[in-house]
Every structure is written in C-alpha cells, then in structure tokens.
Amino acid sequence: xRATGTFTVTSFVPTELKPDPDVTTGLPVGVATMxxxxxxxxxxxxxxxxxxxxxxxxxVGTYVAMESFEGSLHGRQGAFNxxxxxxxxxxxxxxEFFTIVPSSGTGELAGIRGTGGIAVxxxxxxxVWFDYELG
Numbered sequence: 001x002r003a004t005g006t007f008t009v010t011s012f013v014p015t016e017l018k019p020d021p022d023v024t025t026g027l028p029v030g031v032a033t034m035x036x037x038x039x040x041x042x043x044x045x046x047x048x049x050x051x052x053x054x055x056x057x058x059x060v061g062t063y064v065a066m067e068s069f070e071g072s073l074h075g076r077q078g079a080f081n082x083x084x085x086x087x088x089x090x091x092x093x094x095x096e097f098f099t100i101v102p103s104s105g106t107g108e109l110a111g112i113r114g115t116g117g118i119a120v121x122x123x124x125x126x127x128v129w130f131d132y133e134l135g
Contacts, residue, residue, distance in 0.1 A: 001074065001131070001132060001133065002129055002130070002131050002132075003040075003041040003042050003073040003074055003129065003130045003132065004040055004041050004042065004127065004128070004129045005038050005039055005040030005041055005042030005043065005127070005128055005129075006038070006039055006040055006125055006126060006127055006128070007036045007037060007038045007039070007042075007046075007126050007128055008036065008037050008126065009034055009035070009036055009126075010035045010036065010037050010045075011033075011034060011035040012032055012033075012034050012050075013032055013033045013034075014030055014031070014032045015031045015032055015033060017030075017031045025053065027053040027054060027055055027060070027061055028053070028054070028055075029051070029052070029053045030051070030052055030054065031049070031050070031051050032050045033047070033048065033049060033050070034046075034047075034048035034050050034065075035047060035048070036048060036067070038069075038071060038128065041073065041074055042071070042072075042073055042128060042129075042130065043071050043072050044069060044070050044071010044072060045069075045070055045071060046067040046068060046069040046070070047067070047068045048065050048066065048067045048068075049065065049066045049067075050063060050064075050065045051063065051064050051065075052064070058090050059088060059089075059090035059091070060088065060089055060090050061087070061088060062085065062086070062087040062088075062095070063085060063086065064083070064084075064085040065083065065084055065085065066081065066082075066083050067081065067082050067083070067084075068081050069081070069082060072108075073109065073112075073130060073132065076107075076108035076109055076134070077107050077108050077109070078105055078106045078107030078108045078109030078110065078112075079104075079105070079106045079107065079109065080100060080101065080104045080105040080106065080109050080112050081100070081101035081104040082098070082099065082100045082101060082116065082130075083097070083098070083099055083101060084096070084097060084098040084099075084116075084117075084118060085097045086118070093119070093120075096117065096118075098115055098116045098117050098118065099114075099115050099116075100112055100113055100114045100115070100116070100130065100132060105134075109134065110134075111134050111135045112132055112133070112134055113132065113133055114130055114131050114132030114133055115130075115131050115132075116128065116129050116130040116131060116132075117129055
C-alpha cells in the first residue's frame with residue numbers, strides 16, 4: 001500500500017560533535033536534530049537525527065537520517081522508525097536509500113515493513129511516500 005504526504009521541517013538544531021580522533025576531509029561533517037510535521041495520507045510528526053558531509057555553498061554532499069515517526073498512515077495510528085539517505089551534486093538526488101526499520105511499529109502500525117522515498121519539487125515542497133505492508 002502506498003501512503004503519500006508532504007512535510008515541513010519545524011526545527012533544525014545543529015549539534016557540536018567532534019569525532020575522536022579528529023579527521024579532516026574535503027567536506028565538513030555535521031550532526032543535527034530535526035523535527036518535522038507531516039500532512040496528507042501521512043499525518044503526524046517526527047524526531048530526526050541527521051548527519052551529513054555537506055558543502056553549504058555548492059550544495060554538494062551526502063546525508064543520513066534516522067527518524068522516529070508518530071502519527072498515522074491512511075488513518076492507522078502508531079509510531080515507527082525509518083531511515084533514509086541521499087547524495088547531491090547540488091542539483092540532483094542520487095544513491096537514495098529509504099527503509100522502514102523492522103520491528104519498530106507500534107499501535108495500529110505494529111508489524112509495519114517497507115520502503116519509501118523523498119522528493120523536493122521545483123517549488124520547494126518536500127514530498128514523502130511509504131510503500132508499506134502491515135502484519
């Protein structure tokens with residue numbers, strides 16, 4: 001089953017984190033926490049741990065995000081985790097990965113499994129979808 005929606009980032013808080021040992025690379029690595037609000041067939045909120053090696057000036061880099069979602073898919077209430085990552089050269093998204101974490105579902109979303117994706121349209125709207133099964 002596919003559920004679709006849009007989301008907005010309601011909070012983005014960079015966190016100071018230095019690896020030990022400190023390794024210098026061509027792109028800086030950062031960590032942040034995020035909160036998102038979802039609307040549509042996917043309705044609710046998420047708490048996100050976000051890590052990226054990214055150049056703010058050129059838009060080049062890669063991110064990895066672990067999200068804890070609470071809300072509903074097609075009206076079924078519960079919570080679950082999902083993870084996603086992508087690479088950009090400043091104008092595209094490649095090497096995308098998106099999966100629902102097995103055994104993470106609660107409530108009416110217990111037993112959820114599947115994949116999904118994220119896309120940003122030309123107007124800047126962030127779209128998300130889950131291709132999922134319950135059971």
